[in-house]
Amino acid sequence: xxxxxxxxxxxxxxxxxxxxxxxxxxxxxxxxxxxxxxxxxxxxxxxxxxxxxxxxxxxxxxxxxxxxxxxxxxxxxxxxxxxxxxxxxxxxxxxxxxxxxxxxxxxxxxxxxxxxxxxxxxxxxxxxxxxxxxxxxxxxxxxxxxxxxxxxxxxxxxxxxxxxxxxxxxxxxxxxxxxxxxxxxxxxx
Amino acid sequence: xxxxxxxxxxxxxxxxxxxxxxxxxxxxxxxxxxxxxxxxxxxxxxxxxxxxxxxxxxxxxxxxxxxxxxxxxxxxxxxxxxxxxxxxxxxxxxxxxxxxxxxxxxxxxxxxxxxxxxxxxxxxxxxxxxxxxxxxxxxxxxxxxxxxxxxxxxxxxxxxxxxxxxxxxxxxxxxxxxxxxxxxxxxxxxxxxxxxxxxxxxxxxxxxxxxxxxxxxxxxxxxxxxxxxxxxxxx
Numbered sequence: 001x002x003x004x005x006x007x008x009x010x011x012x013x014x015x016x017x018x019x020x021x022x023x024x025x026x027x028x029x030x031x032x033x034x035x036x037x038x039x040x041x042x043x044x045x046x047x048x049x050x051x052x053x054x055x056x057x058x059x060x061x062x063x064x065x066x067x068x069x070x071x072x073x074x075x076x077x078x079x080x081x082x083x084x085x086x087x088x089x090x091x092x093x094x095x096x097x098x099x100x101x102x103x104x105x106x107x108x109x110x111x112x113x114x115x116x117x118x119x120x121x122x123x124x125x126x127x128x129x130x131x132x133x134x135x136x137x138x139x140x141x142x143x144x145x146x147x148x149x150x151x152x153x154x155x156x157x158x159x160x161x162x163x164x165x166x167x168x169x170x171x172x173x174x175x176x177x178x179x180x181x182x183x184x185x186x187x188x189x
Numbered sequence: 190x191x192x193x194x195x196x197x198x199x200x201x202x203x204x205x206x207x208x209x210x211x212x213x214x215x216x217x218x219x220x221x222x223x224x225x226x227x228x229x230x231x232x233x234x235x236x237x238x239x240x241x242x243x244x245x246x247x248x249x250x251x252x253x254x255x256x257x258x259x260x261x262x263x264x265x266x267x268x269x270x271x272x273x274x275x276x277x278x279x280x281x282x283x284x285x286x287x288x289x290x291x292x293x294x295x296x297x298x299x300x301x302x303x304x305x306x307x308x309x310x311x312x313x314x315x316x317x318x319x320x321x322x323x324x325x326x327x328x329x330x331x332x333x334x335x336x337x338x339x340x341x342x343x344x345x346x347x348x349x350x351x352x353x354x355x356x357x358x359x360x361x362x363x364x365x366x367x368x369x370x371x372x373x374x375x376x377x378x379x380x381x382x383x384x385x386x387x388x389x390x391x392x393x394x395x396x397x398x399x400x401x402x403x404x405x406x407x408x409x410x411x412x413x414x415x416x417x418x419x420x421x422x423x424x
Binding site for chain 1: 216224252
């Protein structure tokens with residue numbers, strides 16, 4: 001993807017241009033929202049707005065162009081998600097995730113239903129992974145981040161990221177084969 | 190017996206290299222891994238096509254534009270270039286101060302510098318560093334040999350420090366000097382016209398503290414009352 005127009009928008013946003021901030025929000029927020037949904041945020045839309053309030057509040061400090069901005073946005077999203085997990089852990093004891101009892105599968109107003117169900121099924125699959133493998137796969141696939149960017153977001157090495165994504169995919173394949181899952185809500189696997 | 194094509198296919202599917210995993214997560218199709226290719230496609234489809242509706246605060250920010258701070262564009266990572274000379278200068282100063290202190294602690298500086306460093310260190314800290322006057326004198330002016338002494342009379346000269354004063358001359362005709370002048374008590378004054386001074390000399394200030402046990406052994410402490418009794422006939 002050609003990032004040249006986005007690089008211009010980033011420079012303009014750093015100079016305080018409102019149109020540039022909207023361009024960047026349109027570009028980055030869907031992936032951040034998908035990441036937060038896949039990771040099980042309670043209110044992913046609200047959390048996405050909070051993430052971008054932080055990102056635009058400190059956009060002047062961002063270096064490295066659009067790649068740096070992507071890394072920064074997902075770093076903020078990851079940190080907010082960790083905060084939410086901690087808040088939840090303090091409020092109530094953790095319970096096993098059950099896709100059939102997830103109200104978002106039937107009440108998600110922003111989705112056409114199929115996406116919500118797919119989200120729940122994918123989340124159920126991802127929950128079988130170790131947390132570090134899940135983080136890497138979600139950031140790589142939904143965040144569209146490179147190995148280097150994922151390593152920076154998670155504060156680990158590139159070698160560890162490569163190893164986790166490979167082991168995560170192997171674990172997913174094994175899980176699919178054992179459960180005999182060949183489709184996810186209409187999508188043939 | 191060579192393995193069949195099916196066996197080779199199954200074996201290839203079992204293996205998942207790092208490069209293949211990289212291709213999969215990038216959304217590329219990998220024929221040997223149809224399940225994972227499809228799973229990644231389903232996961233990628235979870236990204237919505239349009240941006241979510243922003244909250245009120247974010248919508249206001251998107252209308253007004255991000256805040257611009259004057260120095261926001263300057264990355265502040267690590268030590269800035271302009272502060273490096275100052276840092277070097279401070280490091281050099283610290284090293285120099287350490288060297289001076291090390292030399293001063295061994296009394297290796299010239300006397301004036303040693304005195305200055307000693308004063309400064311003793312002023313800012315309880316640590317004592319020898320000053321220039323503490324250097325050993327190669328030709329001592331005063332020997333440690335005790336002068337011939339007589340048995341002290343009761344007329345011991347009171348010491349301002351509460352210790353026994355210098356010995357009194359055996360010559361009774363000699364007027365006892367004030368206790369402040371420790372030298373004059375041992376030897377007759379060579380110049381009678383010289384006025385006794387109240388300022389303690391170096392010999393006096395050092396003698397009682399050099400070896401008090403010596404004086405204690407030869408001269409018992411004379412209390413103030415005995416002094417008054419001994420000089421009363423002179424009046």
